[in-house]
Amino acid sequence: MSFDGLDQPLELHTNTGDWRDRVIYQVLVDRFSDGDAGNDYTVDLTAPARWHGGDWAGLESRLDYLRDLGVSALWISPVYKNVETDADVDGYHGYWPQDFTAPNEHFGDLMALRSLVRAAHQRDMVVIFDVVVNHVGQLFFYDINLNGHADEQVRGSGARSQVVHINEHDPDFDPRGIQAETSLGEAGPAPIIFKHDPLTNHMPPLPAVLQRADMYNKKGRTLDFEDPDQLLHGDFPGGLKDLDTSRCEVKQAMVDSYARWIELTDADGFRIDTIKHVEREFWRYFAQKVRQRLAAQGKNNFFMFGEAFDGRPELVGAYTKSELPSADALARENQCVADGFPITGDQLDGVFHFPQYYTAIRDVFRDGLSTDRIEQLWAGRAMAYGGKPNELGTGLPPQKTLVNFIDNHDVPRFLFQGDRAGLHLALLFIMSEDGLPCVYYGTEQEFAGGNDPANREDLWKSGYDEGGPTFAFIQRLIALRKQHAALRRGDQRVTWASGRTGDEPDAGVFAFERSGGDAGASYALVVLNASKKHASSPAFQGAPMKVGAKPGTVLVDVIGNPGAPAGSKYTVGAGGEVTIALPKQTGALLVPIDQQ
Ligand SMILES: [Ca+2]
Numbered sequence: 001m002s003f004d005g006l007d008q009p010l011e012l013h014t015n016t017g018d019w020r021d022r023v024i025y026q027v028l029v030d031r032f033s034d035g036d037a038g039n040d041y042t043v044d045l046t047a048p049a050r051w052h053g054g055d056w057a058g059l060e061s062r063l064d065y066l067r068d069l070g071v072s073a074l075w076i077s078p079v080y081k082n083v084e085t086d087a088d089v090d091g092y093h094g095y096w097p098q099d100f101t102a103p104n105e106h107f108g109d110l111m112a113l114r115s116l117v118r119a120a121h122q123r124d125m126v127v128i129f130d131v132v133v134n135h136v137g138q139l140f141f142y143d144i145n146l147n148g149h150a151d152e153q154v155r156g157s158g159a160r161s162q163v164v165h166i167n168e169h170d171p172d173f174d175p176r177g178i179q180a181e182t183s184l185g186e187a188g189p190a191p192i193i194f195k196h197d198p199l200t201n202h203m204p205p206l207p208a209v210l211q212r213a214d215m216y217n218k219k220g221r222t223l224d225f226e227d228p229d230q231l232l233h234g235d236f237p238g239g240l241k242d243l244d245t246s247r248c249e250v251k252q253a254m255v256d257s258y259a260r261w262i263e264l265t266d267a268d269g270f271r272i273d274t275i276k277h278v279e280r281e282f283w284r285y286f287a288q289k290v291r292q293r294l295a296a297q298g299k300n301n302f303f304m305f306g307e308a309f310d311g312r313p314e315l316v317g318a319y320t321k322s323e324l325p326s327a328d329a330l331a332r333e334n335q336c337v338a339d340g341f342p343i344t345g346d347q348l349d350g351v352f353h354f355p356q357y358y359t360a361i362r363d364v365f366r367d368g369l370s371t372d373r374i375e376q377l378w379a380g381r382a383m384a385y386g387g388k389p390n391e392l393g394t395g396l397p398p399q400k401t402l403v404n405f406i407d408n409h410d411v412p413r414f415l416f417q418g419d420r421a422g423l424h425l426a427l428l429f430i431m432s433e434d435g436l437p438c439v440y441y442g443t444e445q446e447f448a449g450g451n452d453p454a455n456r457e458d459l460w461k462s463g464y465d466e467g468g469p470t471f472a473f474i475q476r477l478i479a480l481r482k483q484h485a486a487l488r489r490g491d492q493r494v495t496w497a498s499g500r501t502g503d504e505p506d507a508g509v510f511a512f513e514r515s516g517g518d519a520g521a522s523y524a525l526v527v528l529n530a531s532k533k534h535a536s537s538p539a540f541q542g543a544p545m546k547v548g549a550k551p552g553t554v555l556v557d558v559i560g561n562p563g564a565p566a567g568s569k570y571t572v573g574a575g576g577e578v579t580i581a582l583p584k585q586t587g588a589l590l591v592p593i594d595q596q
């Protein structure tokens with residue numbers, strides 16, 4: 001690794017306490033702010049899938065905008081060198097690794113990255129790096145016809161011989177491994193050949209151990225994600241070559257490369273890409289060895305959360321549960337361990353709450369389906385996600401540190417099909433529920449892009465306006481979350497959910513209270529009406545909503561709605577009942593009058 005003499009590790013620090021006190025903000029560096037025209041080579045602002053020139057210096061220059069918004073953890077897109085361009089699309093997003101050890105020159109040098117992290121820390125913002133371990137970019141081809149160069153050809157007439165399409169860059173999955181073929185038939189495993197094109201940075205990967213053919217699964221492109229072999233061992237669509245993450249050399253290279261980035265910058269966490277395409281044994285090794293290595297240097301409470309793009313809680317949650325394989329498998333895993341700490345069952349500290357994205361954000365807040373589905377989702381949470389803290393981890397069980405989001409770079413933005421009222425309800429929901437809220441850059445500016453890359457707009461087009469209604473609403477929600485410990489640390493209990501979506505008086509209502517846990521005496525009650533048709537109340541056929549706050553407690557709505565401004569009061573009845581009516585697509589955040 002070469003950083004022009006700068007590659008000396010920094011002294012590491014633990015820069016955060018309880019992660020639930022933080023609000024994450026996701027930045028695609030290429031799209032946030034262009035602070036250095038000197039790295040704007042090959043920029044094309046007219047095309048959404050090209051480099052746009054954003055960089056670390058630009059992000060640093062806009063940290064006050066983020067401080068004003070109130071966010072306190074920056075998740076930035078991958079920092080290392082990528083394939084420049086592939087199949088006429090650029091690697092601006094950072095998910096096409098080429099050199100895991102060198103900074104992406106489009107974003108700046110190590111000095112600029114260190115400066116960004118330091119400046120963030122000065123504003124009490126921690127920094128999370130986005131990491132990929134599953135694959136490298138399209139760095140090699142399979143030489144199926146053994147002629148030494150990359151071919152794409154169609155063979156056969158279709159009349160007397162079968163039509164065969166040969167694409168040596170991205171051939172379809174073969175469980176045996178991609179096979180070579182000559183005119184005489186199959187000829188054994190196809191060799192892989194690394195490309196050498198400096199202009200597009202299709203160069204052999206670094207660290208150098210990744211240039212060995214046996215570090216890859218070499219089975220070709222995944223066609224069926226439900227087939228476990230393809231899910232784990234196939235090349236990710238787009239020709240992203242799948243690493244054999246069960247190998248000790250790959251595990252060690254990933255820990256070394258990524259821990260090194262933390263040692264060089266003092267950043268505070270990892271967001272990890274595509275976790276369901278990598279074996280559990282890798283996550284045990286990676287999470288534990290990263291924690292141990294950083295803790296030995298004084299960095300504790302390092303937060304690692306993963307992305308499993310999937311709506312099934314039991315699948316997504318499995319990556320956060322302590323889990324050991326058979327004794328034989330464990331013995332094999334321990335052969336990779338060089339530092340004396342044997343492998344335990346610990347995995348990741350958290351995951352994106354993708355199941356909730358579908359169930360609540362899309363189905364309820366965007367599309368107006370019944371709210372009882374959220375109650376069902378939450379009821380399964382304790383079973384689906386890890387219930388005990390990882391050793392040397394965040395000190396919190398993963399089920400308390402799920403990352404709740406509305407928008408991200410892989411899904412259409414809420415406003416692509418939803419409306420502002422629905423977005424604000426969803427924001428109130430993620431800012432007041434259990435877990436860590438995560439805001440995707442541009443949500444505060446009401447960006448409305450559809451699928452990738454339309455959802456990766458340039459933030460500078462907004463002028464970094466701090467006066468818009470959604471910027472102001474997020475600012476206010478974050479301030480309230482800071483003020484009320486119940487919203488960050490309280491236990492959570494559903495007080496109303498409804499299976500009804502028609503004319504019924506409680507259609508669209510979802511309500512929950514937060515109290516106890518690590519929140520002291522702090523209390524909050526959240527009532528949401530997701531109905532797009534009419535005002536609703538948490539009551540049905542004479543049965544009112546009952547809450548845990550003491551009878552006689554006066555609750556004040558600190559949000560307000562067109563029918564009842566902020567400051568409106570609701571008194572808890574003798575039986576714990578709370579009566580409140582909410583206009584369509586509005587919500588209330590109720591706190592005791594002596595805590596407001
Ligand atoms: Ca730039």
Ligand SMILES: [Ca+2]
Nearest residue numbers: 143147149151
């Ligand atoms: Ca060939």
Ligand SMILES: [Ca+2]
Nearest residue numbers: 232233242277
């Ligand atoms: Ca894989």
